[in-house]
Amino acid sequence: xxxxxxxxxxxxxxxxxxxxxxxxxxxxxxxxxxxxxxxxxxxxxxxxxxxxxxxxxxxxxxxxxxxxxxxxxxxxxxxxxxxxxxxxxxxxxxxxxxxxxxxxxxxxxxxxxxxxxxxxxxxxxxxxxxxxxxxxxxxxxxxxxxxxxxxxxxxxxxxxxxxxxxxxxxxxxxxxxxxxxxxxxxxxxxxxxxxxxxxxxxxxxxxxxxxxx
Amino acid sequence: xxxxxxxxxxxxxxxxxxxxxxxxxxxxxxxxxxxxxxxxxxxxxxxxxxxxxxxxxxxxxxxxxxxxxxxxxxxxxxxxxxxxxxxxxxxxxxxxxxxxxxxxxxxxxxxxxxxxxxxxxxxxxxxxxxxxxxxxxxxxxxxxxxxxxxxxxxxxxxxxxxxxxxxxxxxxxxxxxxxxxxxxxxxxxxxxxxxxxxxxxxxxxxxxxxxxx
Numbered sequence: 001x002x003x004x005x006x007x008x009x010x011x012x013x014x015x016x017x018x019x020x021x022x023x024x025x026x027x028x029x030x031x032x033x034x035x036x037x038x039x040x041x042x043x044x045x046x047x048x049x050x051x052x053x054x055x056x057x058x059x060x061x062x063x064x065x066x067x068x069x070x071x072x073x074x075x076x077x078x079x080x081x082x083x084x085x086x087x088x089x090x091x092x093x094x095x096x097x098x099x100x101x102x103x104x105x106x107x108x109x110x111x112x113x114x115x116x117x118x119x120x121x122x123x124x125x126x127x128x129x130x131x132x133x134x135x136x137x138x139x140x141x142x143x144x145x146x147x148x149x150x151x152x153x154x155x156x157x158x159x160x161x162x163x164x165x166x167x168x169x170x171x172x173x174x175x176x177x178x179x180x181x182x183x184x185x186x187x188x189x190x191x192x193x194x195x196x197x198x199x200x201x202x203x204x205x206x207x208x209x210x211x212x213x
Numbered sequence: 214x215x216x217x218x219x220x221x222x223x224x225x226x227x228x229x230x231x232x233x234x235x236x237x238x239x240x241x242x243x244x245x246x247x248x249x250x251x252x253x254x255x256x257x258x259x260x261x262x263x264x265x266x267x268x269x270x271x272x273x274x275x276x277x278x279x280x281x282x283x284x285x286x287x288x289x290x291x292x293x294x295x296x297x298x299x300x301x302x303x304x305x306x307x308x309x310x311x312x313x314x315x316x317x318x319x320x321x322x323x324x325x326x327x328x329x330x331x332x333x334x335x336x337x338x339x340x341x342x343x344x345x346x347x348x349x350x351x352x353x354x355x356x357x358x359x360x361x362x363x364x365x366x367x368x369x370x371x372x373x374x375x376x377x378x379x380x381x382x383x384x385x386x387x388x389x390x391x392x393x394x395x396x397x398x399x400x401x402x403x404x405x406x407x408x409x410x411x412x413x414x415x416x417x418x419x420x421x422x423x424x425x426x
Contacts, residue, residue, distance in 0.1 A: 012383075012397060012407065012423075013227065013397035013398075013400075014226065014227040014397065170225075172385075172421070173409075174407040174408060174409040174423050175406075175407075176397055176400060176404045176405060176406075176407070177404075178400055178404045184225060184226035184227065184389055185226075187226075187389060187391055191389045191390075191391045192389060193388075193389075194225065194387040194388075194389070195387060196386075196387040196414075196417055196418070196419065198414055199412055199413070199414035199419035200412070200414070201409075201411055201412035201413070204409055205409070206409065206412035206419065206421050208385070208419050210225075210387050
């Protein structure tokens with residue numbers, strides 16, 4: 001059965017991006033360090049058309065991130081291109097002509113835009129009528145496969161607060177960013193309850209899997 | 214060689230105590246849940262004069278918390294008794310006549326007080342001249358054994374910001390408190406760098422050990 005899941009890397013002090021995010025620093029100041037565990041892996045490099053790389057205890061996690069995912073939901077800030085209307089030469093995302101998704105991606109935004117079809121099976125759909133609509137569309141596109149929330153913090157928070165997330169895989173890195181986008185914030189009065197499923201020690205990162213209680 | 218170490222339980226959203234701490238709720242609203250992994254353990258119950266209890270993957274961690282510790286430092290808020298001067302019938306701490314420390318404990322406070330000697334080798338010393346003085350006194354008392362910072366958040370932050378902590382063992386529980394005392398806060402401009410040493414999956418908790426980089 002299709003699940004709604006999140007795989008996200010968080011600093012020890014709770015941030016999924018550093019302060020002062022911009023087009024130059026999409027993950028904010030210092031935020032690139034967050035993915036220091038992922039980038040050198042062969043499993044990651046392969047999805048970006050590169051050879052070589054490391055194999056370690058994080059490999060199954062890196063493989064899993066896109067495995068069995070039929071659709072992704074992300075916030076406008078993660079897709080990028082600044083806030084506000086899209087303009088004439090609209091931003092096409094951070095991932096080039098052939099993004100690593102290879103499935104439909106639903107971008108939460110207040111600004112309507114035609115779908116953006118790129119190479120390799122990735123089409124970005126811009127959803128202006130809210131998180132529930134995005135989830136419905138993503139589930140329909142994913143079929144039996146899972147729906148993944150790619151980020152950022154705000155998108156994850158909205159689905160978490162609504163109690164809709166089935167599985168949360170936090171990759172916790174030993175970095176203190178001191179500021180930025182905090183993952184577990186704005187969760188409202190009805191704080192979700194989680195159950196720890198497993199924890200994996202890997203070089204420079206601890207992967208902890210949580211399920212909805 | 215004597216090390217300065219911290220063992221502390223943190224919620225997934227980064228709190229070591231819930232909101233609205235009081236004498237009735239020393240760990241704030243919901244904060245008691247933090248130690249749900251520790252309280253049922255035989256290793257913990259033994260230190261409180263009780264029999265029975267569980268043995269699981271957290272047992273070595275519970276044993277380690279007080280092993281080889283020759284002195285503890287804690288903040289005034291953790292010792293309790295409210296802020297301000299001590300008064301005539303001064304608060305004797307949360308731990309009864311025979312506290313589980315069995316070594317000298319140095320309490321950071323702005324209010325002078327004579328040492329409080331209780332049963333079983335625990336004497337509380339009240340240090341009014343700052344964190345460095347407390348550390349010097351604790352090191353002298355501990356000899357070759359380690360010095361542990363018991364908490365709370367503010368005490369840990371001050372030693373962490375000063376780059377003085379050798380080892381940090383975070384027991385991360387799958388609880389979202391939504392507010393309270395945040396552990397990794399107020400760390401200043403020179404954010405400390407840490408190295409992940411190990412991570413241990415145990416029932417309802419992940420123990421992650423960090424060392425100073």
